[in-house]
Amino acid sequence: MNTEQYISMPKEALLKEQTALQQKYNAYQAQKLNLNMARGKPGPEQLELSMPMLNILHGKSELYAANGDDCRNYGLLEGLPEMRQFFGDLLGVDACDVIVGGNSSLNMMFDTVDAGMHYGFSNCKPWAAQGKLKFLCPCPGYDRHFGLTEYFGIEMIIIPMTEQGPDMDMVEQLVSSDTSVKAIWCVPKYSNPQGITYSDEVVRRFATLKPAAKDFKILWDNAYCVHDISDTPDNLLNLMKECKKQGSDDLPIIFTSTSKITFPGAGVAAMAGSKNTLATIRKKLALQTIGYDKINQLRHLLFLKDLNGVTKIMEQHKALIRPKFDIVLNTLKQELTSAGFAHWTNPQGGYFVSVNVMEGCAKRVVTLCKEAGVTLTDAGATYPYGKDPNDCNIRIAPTFPSIEELKQAMDIFCIAAKLAALEHLLTK
Amino acid sequence: MNTEQYISMPKEALLKEQTALQQKYNAYQAQKLNLNMARGKPGPEQLELSMPMLNILHGKSELYAANGDDCRNYGLLEGLPEMRQFFGDLLGVDACDVIVGGNSSLNMMFDTVDAGMHYGFSNCKPWAAQGKLKFLCPCPGYDRHFGLTEYFGIEMIIIPMTEQGPDMDMVEQLVSSDTSVKAIWCVPKYSNPQGITYSDEVVRRFATLKPAAKDFKILWDNAYCVHDISDTPDNLLNLMKECKKQGSDDLPIIFTSTSKITFPGAGVAAMAGSKNTLATIRKKLALQTIGYDKINQLRHLLFLKDLNGVTKIMEQHKALIRPKFDIVLNTLKQELTSAGFAHWTNPQGGYFVSVNVMEGCAKRVVTLCKEAGVTLTDAGATYPYGKDPNDCNIRIAPTFPSIEELKQAMDIFCIAAKLAALEHLLTK
Numbered sequence: 138m139n140t141e142q143y144i145s146m147p148k149e150a151l152l153k154e155q156t157a158l159q160q161k162y163n164a165y166q167a168q169k170l171n172l173n174m175a176r177g178k179p180g181p182e183q184l185e186l187s188m189p190m191l192n193i194l195h196g197k198s199e200l201y202a203a204n205g206d207d208c209r210n211y212g213l214l215e216g217l218p219e220m221r222q223f224f225g226d227l228l229g230v231d232a233c234d235v236i237v238g239g240n241s242s243l244n245m246m247f248d249t250v251d252a253g254m255h256y257g258f259s260n261c262k263p264w265a266a267q268g269k270l271k272f273l274c275p276c277p278g279y280d281r282h283f284g285l286t287e288y289f290g291i292e293m294i295i296i297p298m299t300e301q302g303p304d305m306d307m308v309e310q311l312v313s314s315d316t317s318v319k320a321i322w323c324v325p326k327y328s329n330p331q332g333i334t335y336s337d338e339v340v341r342r343f344a345t346l347k348p349a350a351k352d353f354k355i356l357w358d359n360a361y362c363v364h365d366i367s368d369t370p371d372n373l374l375n376l377m378k379e380c381k382k383q384g385s386d387d388l389p390i391i392f393t394s395t396s397k398i399t400f401p402g403a404g405v406a407a408m409a410g411s412k413n414t415l416a417t418i419r420k421k422l423a424l425q426t427i428g429y430d431k432i433n434q435l436r437h438l439l440f441l442k443d444l445n446g447v448t449k450i451m452e453q454h455k456a457l458i459r460p461k462f463d464i465v466l467n468t469l470k471q472e473l474t475s476a477g478f479a480h481w482t483n484p485q486g487g488y489f490v491s492v493n494v495m496e497g498c499a500k501r502v503v504t505l506c507k508e509a510g511v512t513l514t515d516a517g518a519t520y521p522y523g524k525d526p527n528d529c530n531i532r533i534a535p536t537f538p539s540i541e542e543l544k545q546a547m548d549i550f551c552i553a554a555k556l557a558a559l560e561h562l563l564t565k
Numbered sequence: 566m567n568t569e570q571y572i573s574m575p576k577e578a579l580l581k582e583q584t585a586l587q588q589k590y591n592a593y594q595a596q597k598l599n600l601n602m603a604r605g606k607p608g609p610e611q612l613e614l615s616m617p618m619l620n621i622l623h624g625k626s627e628l629y630a631a632n633g634d635d636c637r638n639y640g641l642l643e644g645l646p647e648m649r650q651f652f653g654d655l656l657g658v659d660a661c662d663v664i665v666g667g668n669s670s671l672n673m674m675f676d677t678v679d680a681g682m683h684y685g686f687s688n689c690k691p692w693a694a695q696g697k698l699k700f701l702c703p704c705p706g707y708d709r710h711f712g713l714t715e716y717f718g719i720e721m722i723i724i725p726m727t728e729q730g731p732d733m734d735m736v737e738q739l740v741s742s743d744t745s746v747k748a749i750w751c752v753p754k755y756s757n758p759q760g761i762t763y764s765d766e767v768v769r770r771f772a773t774l775k776p777a778a779k780d781f782k783i784l785w786d787n788a789y790c791v792h793d794i795s796d797t798p799d800n801l802l803n804l805m806k807e808c809k810k811q812g813s814d815d816l817p818i819i820f821t822s823t824s825k826i827t828f829p830g831a832g833v834a835a836m837a838g839s840k841n842t843l844a845t846i847r848k849k850l851a852l853q854t855i856g857y858d859k860i861n862q863l864r865h866l867l868f869l870k871d872l873n874g875v876t877k878i879m880e881q882h883k884a885l886i887r888p889k890f891d892i893v894l895n896t897l898k899q900e901l902t903s904a905g906f907a908h909w910t911n912p913q914g915g916y917f918v919s920v921n922v923m924e925g926c927a928k929r930v931v932t933l934c935k936e937a938g939v940t941l942t943d944a945g946a947t948y949p950y951g952k953d954p955n956d957c958n959i960r961i962a963p964t965f966p967s968i969e970e971l972k973q974a975m976d977i978f979c980i981a982a983k984l985a986a987l988e989h990l991l992t993k
Contacts, residue, residue, distance in 0.1 A: 176639065184637040191860070192620045209612040211604065211829045239667050240858045247853040251679070255716070284852045288683070401639045403860040424712045425675040430668045430858065432619070432831040 142477030143495075143558055155559045162509060162552050165545070170510030172546040177329070177488035178537040179397060179454075180461075186453050187399040190440035199435065208431040214422060216407070220434040224407035226444050228359060228391055229375040235409045236418060239429045242394040242406035246356065247285050249390055249408065252421040253319070253354070254289055259387050259413055261352035264319055272356075273311060273321035275303035277491055277519030277530045279329040282322040282358070286521070293521035296321070298328070302335035305342045312348045320354045326373040327361035330491040330519055330532035332484020334371035344379035346388065354414075355389045362393055363451045366459045367485035377409065386411040395437060397488065398450060405430075405437050461535040464543050465490050472551035478558045490533045491519070498557040499528045505553035511546045570905030571923075571986055583987045590937060590980050593973070598938030600974040605757070605916035606965040607825055607882075608889075614881050615827040618868035627863065636859040642850060644835070648862040652835035654872050656787060656819055657803040663837045664846060667857045670822040670834035674784065675713050677818055677836065680849040681747070681782070682717055687815050687841055689780035692747055700784075701739060701749035703731035705919055705947030705958045707757040710750040710786070714949070721949035724749070726756070730763035733770045740776045748782045754801040755789035758919040758947055758960035760912020762799035772807035774816065782842075785819045791879045792825060794887045795913035805837065814839040823865060825882075825916065826875060833858075833865050889963040892971050893918050900979035906986045918961045919947070926985040927956045933981035939974045 143151065194200065200208050202217045215221065216237025225232035238245045257263040264270055270291045274283060275298050286293055294311065296303045302325070311318050323343075325335040335343075343355055357376055365371075380386040387410075395404035410418070441447050466483060469492065473479040478495040494502050499516035506513050514532045517523040533550070535543055571579065622628065628636050630645040643649065644665025653660035666673045685691040692698055700714050703724045714721055722739065724731045730753070739746050751771075753763040763771075771783055785804055793799075808814040815838075823832035838846065869875050894911060897920065901907040906923040922930050927944035934941050942960045945951040961978070963971055 178639050181635060181638075184635065187637075188625070191622045194619045197616070207609060207612065209615075209828045209831065210609075211606050241854040241856075244854045281852070281855075288849070288852050400637045400860060402856045403637065403858045421716070424709075424716050426669040426672045427709075428669075428830045430831045430861065432828060433858065433861070 140475045158556050165509045165549050172542050173512045174534050175512045175514045177534045180536050182457050190436050193439045208435050211427050214428045217434045228409050230377045230409045238406040242392045245408045252417050256417050258352040269317050271318045274521050280518040283521045302339035312346050316349045320356050322356050324358045327487025330489040331482045332487040337374045340374035344383045357389050357391045359393045361487040365486040366462050371485050387413050465535045468547035492531045493529045494554045495558040496527045496529045498561050499531050501557040502553045509549045511549045568903045586984050593937045593977050600970050601940045602962050603940045603942045605962045608964050618864050621867045636863050639855050642856045645862045656837050658805045658837045666834040670820045673836045680845050684845050686780040697745050699746045702949050708946040711949045730767035740774050744778045748784050750784050752786045755915025758917040759910045760915040765802045768802035772811045783817045785817050787821045789915040793914040799913050815841050893963045896975035920959045921957045922982045923986040924955045924957045926989050927959050929985040930981045937977045939977045
């Protein structure tokens with residue numbers, strides 16, 4: 138095996154390396170595998186953890202909310218009082234600042250941006266009536282944030298990620314100088330895809346932003362708030378508390394869900410914000426639905442109970458997920474370190490590992506993987522409009538495949554990454 | 566008791582009647598009652614019918630969709646194949662023309678209008694890019710249809726209802742001549758609030774509409790498709806079949822849900838439309854959610870099974886609801902017939918009785934009821950912008966109160982209706 142950096146190898150050595158790797162690649166291709174590392178999907182063994190929740194409602198007495206309402210009937214548009222408290226505890230905010238939604242936090246984000254477009258925030262004109270709009274997008278980031286922003290015709294501005302979070306110098310400069318900058322998308326803990334947790338300083342700088350636009354919002358998608366995979370988990374400073382200290386509590390709109398605590402697709406989503414913010418959200422909510430599924434909220438309350446209950450099940454998830462992350466990280470280290478062209482993150486939680494392959498090669502790596510039976514997230518997906526300016530970032534989602542599948546898939550990924558790099562160097 | 570028509574009574578007799586009724590009213594007011602006939606909410610005894618559904622998922626083997634997908638994980642954006650079939654059977658359309666949603670058909674309607682605004686239908690420009698837009702609103706109608714239409718800034722045009730459905734002469738005239746008329750809201754079976762089922766002729770005239778706007782849509786909210794209360798239920802002609810005969814299957818978009826079959830708020834909603842229509846819907850759907858709650862779809866499939874299962878539970882609902890409708894209709898007949906100023910419908914199904922009190926009196930009746938402890942739907946709610954041009958229509962929802970409560974509430978309603986009429990006549 139090669140132990141030299143590709144960049145410093147002579148052409149002949151590169152060709153030799155290519156031949157050896159091509160043989161391995163062909164052998165995998167002959168196996169006609171069908172492996173998938175594309176989406177942050179829990180593995181089947183993780184789904185087993187929540188099976189007791191399915192039959193947890195035993196009697197009629199359990200079907201009433203804290204306020205006496207029958208959860209089987211219409212009502213309680215903002216969620217059960219005790220479920221608002223549950224999410225308040227999870228997010229470190231007051232229960233009265235929480236609205237509980239349906240099964241999808243993405244849908245709540247979509248509706249939130251729509252409410253901003255239609256009604257506007259903070260007593261400003263509707264976003265839609267203000268001409269050109271811009272959202273800041275720390276990158277690499279979450280493709281679905283970008284997809285919904287594009288739906289609303291909002292221009293996306295790439296903000297580079299550092300190891301501490303978004304480049305705050307750039308964020309502050311843009312936010313404080315441009316009234317058309319209306320929001321920033323953040324996955325502040327175990328970011329998608331890098332697994333970076335914003336540092337205390339970054340969170341404080343968010344709380345002390347002085348936006349040119351009075352209706353600027355921090356869209357704080359705390360999807361992975363309790364999703365540790367390490368015994369030395371990251372800690373995220375509480376943005377809402379910091380904002381309340383600064384009197385800037387109209388800034389953040391916080392989202393989360395139990396999708397990766399209980400069942401993806403059959404979990405419960407929630408959002409939190411200031412009174413002003415939620416007043417705007419409520420106006421739309423009252424027109425678009427009579428209420429969300431309160432029986433599923435009850436199931437979650439009986440099953441998870443409180444933060445202790447969440448901690449317990451997240452420990453079980455960790456035990457199942459961590460070996461998968463180990464395989465990804467160990468394979469990357471073993472196979473790609475010496476060649477020297479690739480860089481990746483070492484997350485303490487979340488659902489992804491972010492790999493930068495050789496610049497200009499990400500699309501080719503994804504294609505090579507696909508042709509050997511391994512589906513990855515599309516190259517470019519971690520950037521607005523699906524366009525990675527350097528064509529180098531690839532998001533790896535290790536949770537869904539089995540351990541055996543993952544070993545094969547990662548082996549193929551590393552071969553593909555090297556083959557693409559060699560092609561690139563040899564055709565220069 | 567008075568047995569004359571108010572309109573032909575001399576002033577003295579009216580005053581005497583007023584005094585007698587005011588005494589009764591005062592006696593009720595002294596009881597400080599708290600009764601509610603405002604919303605179409607099933608009664609608690611109806612909710613008991615679906616209790617077995619809560620614990621119906623017993624084993625892992627039941628958690629897979631017909632295509633093999635694990636329903637506990639992400640996926641199947643358009644719903645389980647077998648749930649699409651279930652709703653296809655319920656609505657009389659092909660399973661492939663169905664998209665299964667979350668718990669709220671109202672939310673699907675909201676998203677549908679939004680998709681029309683944003684993407685447009687039938688290869689036309691987005692509705693939002695076409696300037697002034699109008700929706701036709703058969704009235705009295707459903708307040709939430711009007712509320713969401715107002716959200717989108719679409720002008721609402723009142724279409725009078727006849728006993729056969731909307732005034733089709735007026736519908737045809739407007740639809741065929743005005744390209745800004747983009748849709749009509751219909752509750753074609755047991756309409757909200759009148760309980761009118763559109764006649765075969767009306768349905769056929771809908772299928773043969775020749776809209777001036779190529780992107781005109783019939784928004785067919787079939788909320789009460791199986792909700793009979795009579796042993797001689799109405800039959801609604803299948804609009805989609807009629808449209809397919811005419812080659813006009815891009816016209817209808819059909820909505821329904823199990824909210825009043827199983828649990829309101831924890832049911833399953835669905836929509837149906839042509840391939841062209843659903844293509845537009847799908848574009849938005851893919852951006853706003855990763856998928857709806859498939860486990861709840863499974864619960865419904867195991868509990869209701871098929872159309873036979875639906876028929877069985879609807880018979881049980883009927884047995885519980887019908888005595889309540891009988892109280893409403895008998896009280897109206899007994900208390901209001903002779904006074905001659907009120908008119909009401911005699912529905913064979915649905916959730917409401919529509920009462921026209923004396924013109925100019927509906928608001929006063931609602932206020933008088935409120936002050937005697939009976940909450941009704943706001944007067945005007947059955948018209949766009951909450952404005953009943955004749956101030957005479959009131960929607961009565963008999964299902965939620967108990968039999969005893971309903972007797973009192975209807976007694977108070979009739980007293981209030983008469984008092985308001987007397988006030989009106991005496992101050993002329």
